[in-house]
Amino acid sequence: MSHVVERDEVTGTATTGHEWDGIRELNTPLPKWWLWTFYATIAFAALWVVLYPALPISGATGLLGYTARGAADQDRAAQASAAEPMLARLRATEPAQIVADPDLRAYAMAGGRVAFANTCAGCHGAGGQGAPGFPNLADDEWLWGGTLADVEQTIRHGIRAPDDDASRTSLMPRFVADGMLTAAQANDVVEHVLSLTNRATDAAAARRGAPVFAENCASCHGERAEGNREMGAPRLDDQVWLFGGDKASLLRTVSFGRGGVMPAWEKRLDPATIRMLTVYIHSLGGTEAAPQ
Amino acid sequence: MSRIQKPEAFAADDREQPLYADRVRVYPQAVQGPVRRAKWVILTLCLGLYYLVPWLRWDRGPGQPDQAVLVDMEHGRLFFLWLEIWPQEVYYLTGLLLLGAIAIFAATSLFGRVWCGFTCPQTVWTDLYMLVERWIEGDRNARMKRDRKERWSAADWGLKIGKHAAWVVIAAITGGAWVMYFTDAPTLAREVLAFDVPLTTLGFIGLFTFTTYLLAGWAREQVCTYMCPWPRFQAAMLDQDSLAVSYRAWRGEPRGKARDAGVGDCVDCRACVNVCPTGVDIRDGMQLACINCGLCIDACDGIMTKLGREKGLIGFETVGNLAAAEAATAAIPPGPARCAPGMAARRPAQLLRPRTYLYAAALTLIGGIMLIGLASRVPVSVEALRDRSPLFVRLADGGIRNSYTLKISERRHSPDRLAVAVEGLPPGAAWQVLDAHETDAAGRPVVATRPDGVAEFRLFVVTSPLGRPDEESTPLIIRLLPAEGGAERASVGTTFLRPRT
Incomplete structure (x- = not known):
C-alpha cells in the first residue's frame, strides 16, 4: 500500500500533516546528529547528578565530594597564601615607611579600604566622616593624637576598651549630676565655652563662667581650652564638636559627662590588617606628621 | 488551536515522513580553474x-x-x-x-x-x-x-x-x-x-x-x-544588483543531451553538484546551503569548454541581469543561439547603490573614530574621583576641605615626574597632595607616575576659614604639568563643594 505524501505547493516541501486553522506545518527534518547531541546532553546531565550534589536531599553529595562551601574555602585559602608575602612585609614595616613605598602603600590602601568597611564604617561612617559621638577621621582634629603611630595605637588598643589594659582612657565627670556644679554654674561655664568661638548668648554669664572653667575644666582641657591629648580632652575653641557644639548639647555634656568607647582590635585583627587600616585612615584626611 | 485529522491523501504512517534526516554525505570532487x-x-x-x-x-x-x-x-x-x-x-x-x-x-x-x-x-x-x-x-x-x-x-x-x-x-x-x-x-x-x-x-x-x-x-x-x-x-543583504554565484537558467534550460536539438546549454552532467563542498545543486537557485564559493563555476566552465560552448553557464551574476536576459531570450528557441543576445541584455553590476553608500559611510565613520582615538592616545591620563562620603570635611579652624583620589595612568615604561596644579579655586583656597614631599619651582606638589600602570594619589583642596566660596559648587580643573616645565600632559575637570549656609 502506497501513500501520497502531501506537499506544499509553493515550496514543494512535504508537510507533517499537522494543521492549525488552515496553517500547515512544513516538515524540514533535523539532522540525526542533532538528535544525538540532544541525547548526549541528557546523558551529561545524568552523569552530573551522579558526580555533583544535584538532588535536594541531605547527604546527596555526589561521587566527587564537591561542595560550594568547600570550593569557596579552597579559593579563600589560595588567596590568603597568595597575599601572605605582602602581608608579611606589611607586618615588618612601620606605617611611615609603608606610606613612603608606592607598592606597599597601594596594597595597604586597597586592603585597608575593605577592612575599614568591615570593621570601622559601622560607627565612623563609610568615608570616615563620623557621627555624633563617633569621631570624624577625615578632619584635622585628633583627640588622642593624629600621627600614624597614634592612630595605630588607637586601633590596636581602643578607647576605654574594657578588655584591654593598654587602652586609652579618661573620664569627663558628671559635673551637675554628681553635685560638683550647680545648674547655674553649668550654664555659666557653657556660655564661657561658647564665647571662645564667639557664640555666647549672655556675656555676663560667660564672664561668670570663666573662673568656673579655670577651676573645673582647665586641668584637662587646658587653660586656654586648647585640649590635652594625654587625656583625650578635646579642644573647645575650634569648629569640631564630637557630641555637638550647640548650647543644649554642651549643657548635657557638662551635666552628665561623656565617655565614648572604641573596641581594641589587636586581638581580633591581623597586625597587617591594622597596618593597612592605619594607612587607609591616613589617606582619608591626611594624619599629622610625626614630631621630629 | 486544534489538531485536525490528517488529510485522506496523507500517509497513515508517520515513518514515511521522518522528523530526523540521515546526513547525506558529500564527496566533493577536485576541480581546476x-x-x-x-x-x-x-x-x-x-x-x-x-x-x-x-x-x-x-x-x-x-x-x-x-x-x-x-x-x-x-x-x-x-x-x-x-x-x-x-x-x-x-x-x-x-x-x-x-x-x-x-x-x-x-x-x-x-x-x-x-x-x-x-x-x-x-x-x-x-x-x-x-x-x-x-x-x-x-x-x-x-x-x-x-x-x-x-x-x-x-x-x-x-x-x-x-x-x-x-x-x-x-x-x-x-x-x-x-x-x-x-x-x-x-x-x-x-x-x-x-x-x-x-x-x-x-x-x-x-x-x-x-x-x-x-x-x-x-x-x-x-x-x-x-x-x-x-x-x-x-538574504537581507542581497538585492537585485548583488553579484552572487548563479546558474543562468535562461541559457541552460531545458536540460538535455549535448547532441539533442531544442535543449539548453546545460547537459545535466552534475559536475557543478559533484564539486560542491556543501552538496547543493546551484541550478535550484540561491539557497541557504550555498556558500558562494564559486567552485561550480570552474566545474561548469570546464565542461562547456570541452563541449565547445561559451563559458559562463554558471557565474557571478545579479538577479536583475538574470531576469533581463531571461526576458531578452524568451522568444529565441532554447539552444546556443540564446547565449549572445542574453549576455548582451545584461548591464554591468551596479556597485554604487544606496545601501553600499550607507555601508561605506558606516565603515568610514567607525574607522575614522577609531583612527582619531588611536592618534589622540596620550601616554599620561588622569581621572579625579571626588570623595562622596563625606562630600566635604569641616576643619578645626572652620575651613572646608574636599578630597579627591587622582588616578594617573602612565602608558610608557619609564616614570614621569608631574606637578599637580588646580585651577578655578575659590578665593583663599590651597591644594595639597598627600605624601608628595617634592615641589616644583612654582611650589606645586610633584608626584611620580607608575611606569606602565596606574598610580593613586590623594588630593586635598582646602578653603581658608575666612574665604568661603560664593557657590555651593565650584568647577575645578586639575592639570598635570611636567615638573621640569613644559606643556601640560593631562587634565581633568571636577567640582569643589561647600555646605549650604
Missing part, C-alpha cells in the same frame, strides 16, 4: 597569517614581551605591533567587531556570501582538510567506492587512519597556534618539544585541537547549514 586558484591563494594567505603572526617579533625594550601580536591575560595588556591596549580601552575591540560586521554586510551586498565561500575559517580549514583527504584517500569516486565497501581491506584501513592522523596533526598545530596568541610563541614551542607544557595551556590546545578536528573533519557543511546564523539572514 580560476576560482579554485583564487581560493588556494586566499587559503594560503589566511592560514599563513594565522600560523605565522605569533612568530613575528617586535622589540619593546627590556622586560617587555617581544611578540608583535600578543594578548597578555595575566598583565591585562594587548600588544599589537607598536600599540599597547589596556583593558579599559576594550572599545577598540568593539570597534573592530563593528567594522568586521559591516564589512561583511557590505561585501555580501556587493558580491554575495564571499565571506562564507572564501575566507570563513570553517571554509578555509574544511578546504585544507579536503585537500589532505584527496591526497590520502583519492578523489570523489575512490572515496565513495571505499565507503560503500562491505569490508575494508588493510590498505583501506591504513588510508583512513592515515587521513585522520594527518587531520589531528593539523588540528593540533591549529590549536597550538591559537594559544600562541596568548603566550610567548617560541617559549610554548620549546615547552611542547620538551613535553613540559603547563596543564592549563595543554587544556586549551586540546580544546582547540578537538574543535578544529571535529568542525573541519566531521561537521563541515553541517556547520553552515545547521549551526551558523549567517546564512539565515544573508
Whole structure:
C-alpha cells in the first residue's frame, strides 16, 4: 500500500500533516546528529547528578565530594597564601615607611579600604566622616593624637576598651549630676565655652563662667581650652564638636559627662590588617606628621 | 488551536515522513580553474597569517614581551605591533567587531556570501582538510567506492587512519597556534618539544585541537547549514544588483543531451553538484546551503569548454541581469543561439547603490573614530574621583576641605615626574597632595607616575576659614604639568563643594 505524501505547493516541501486553522506545518527534518547531541546532553546531565550534589536531599553529595562551601574555602585559602608575602612585609614595616613605598602603600590602601568597611564604617561612617559621638577621621582634629603611630595605637588598643589594659582612657565627670556644679554654674561655664568661638548668648554669664572653667575644666582641657591629648580632652575653641557644639548639647555634656568607647582590635585583627587600616585612615584626611 | 485529522491523501504512517534526516554525505570532487586558484591563494594567505603572526617579533625594550601580536591575560595588556591596549580601552575591540560586521554586510551586498565561500575559517580549514583527504584517500569516486565497501581491506584501513592522523596533526598545530596568541610563541614551542607544557595551556590546545578536528573533519557543511546564523539572514543583504554565484537558467534550460536539438546549454552532467563542498545543486537557485564559493563555476566552465560552448553557464551574476536576459531570450528557441543576445541584455553590476553608500559611510565613520582615538592616545591620563562620603570635611579652624583620589595612568615604561596644579579655586583656597614631599619651582606638589600602570594619589583642596566660596559648587580643573616645565600632559575637570549656609 502506497501513500501520497502531501506537499506544499509553493515550496514543494512535504508537510507533517499537522494543521492549525488552515496553517500547515512544513516538515524540514533535523539532522540525526542533532538528535544525538540532544541525547548526549541528557546523558551529561545524568552523569552530573551522579558526580555533583544535584538532588535536594541531605547527604546527596555526589561521587566527587564537591561542595560550594568547600570550593569557596579552597579559593579563600589560595588567596590568603597568595597575599601572605605582602602581608608579611606589611607586618615588618612601620606605617611611615609603608606610606613612603608606592607598592606597599597601594596594597595597604586597597586592603585597608575593605577592612575599614568591615570593621570601622559601622560607627565612623563609610568615608570616615563620623557621627555624633563617633569621631570624624577625615578632619584635622585628633583627640588622642593624629600621627600614624597614634592612630595605630588607637586601633590596636581602643578607647576605654574594657578588655584591654593598654587602652586609652579618661573620664569627663558628671559635673551637675554628681553635685560638683550647680545648674547655674553649668550654664555659666557653657556660655564661657561658647564665647571662645564667639557664640555666647549672655556675656555676663560667660564672664561668670570663666573662673568656673579655670577651676573645673582647665586641668584637662587646658587653660586656654586648647585640649590635652594625654587625656583625650578635646579642644573647645575650634569648629569640631564630637557630641555637638550647640548650647543644649554642651549643657548635657557638662551635666552628665561623656565617655565614648572604641573596641581594641589587636586581638581580633591581623597586625597587617591594622597596618593597612592605619594607612587607609591616613589617606582619608591626611594624619599629622610625626614630631621630629 | 486544534489538531485536525490528517488529510485522506496523507500517509497513515508517520515513518514515511521522518522528523530526523540521515546526513547525506558529500564527496566533493577536485576541480581546476580560476576560482579554485583564487581560493588556494586566499587559503594560503589566511592560514599563513594565522600560523605565522605569533612568530613575528617586535622589540619593546627590556622586560617587555617581544611578540608583535600578543594578548597578555595575566598583565591585562594587548600588544599589537607598536600599540599597547589596556583593558579599559576594550572599545577598540568593539570597534573592530563593528567594522568586521559591516564589512561583511557590505561585501555580501556587493558580491554575495564571499565571506562564507572564501575566507570563513570553517571554509578555509574544511578546504585544507579536503585537500589532505584527496591526497590520502583519492578523489570523489575512490572515496565513495571505499565507503560503500562491505569490508575494508588493510590498505583501506591504513588510508583512513592515515587521513585522520594527518587531520589531528593539523588540528593540533591549529590549536597550538591559537594559544600562541596568548603566550610567548617560541617559549610554548620549546615547552611542547620538551613535553613540559603547563596543564592549563595543554587544556586549551586540546580544546582547540578537538574543535578544529571535529568542525573541519566531521561537521563541515553541517556547520553552515545547521549551526551558523549567517546564512539565515544573508538574504537581507542581497538585492537585485548583488553579484552572487548563479546558474543562468535562461541559457541552460531545458536540460538535455549535448547532441539533442531544442535543449539548453546545460547537459545535466552534475559536475557543478559533484564539486560542491556543501552538496547543493546551484541550478535550484540561491539557497541557504550555498556558500558562494564559486567552485561550480570552474566545474561548469570546464565542461562547456570541452563541449565547445561559451563559458559562463554558471557565474557571478545579479538577479536583475538574470531576469533581463531571461526576458531578452524568451522568444529565441532554447539552444546556443540564446547565449549572445542574453549576455548582451545584461548591464554591468551596479556597485554604487544606496545601501553600499550607507555601508561605506558606516565603515568610514567607525574607522575614522577609531583612527582619531588611536592618534589622540596620550601616554599620561588622569581621572579625579571626588570623595562622596563625606562630600566635604569641616576643619578645626572652620575651613572646608574636599578630597579627591587622582588616578594617573602612565602608558610608557619609564616614570614621569608631574606637578599637580588646580585651577578655578575659590578665593583663599590651597591644594595639597598627600605624601608628595617634592615641589616644583612654582611650589606645586610633584608626584611620580607608575611606569606602565596606574598610580593613586590623594588630593586635598582646602578653603581658608575666612574665604568661603560664593557657590555651593565650584568647577575645578586639575592639570598635570611636567615638573621640569613644559606643556601640560593631562587634565581633568571636577567640582569643589561647600555646605549650604
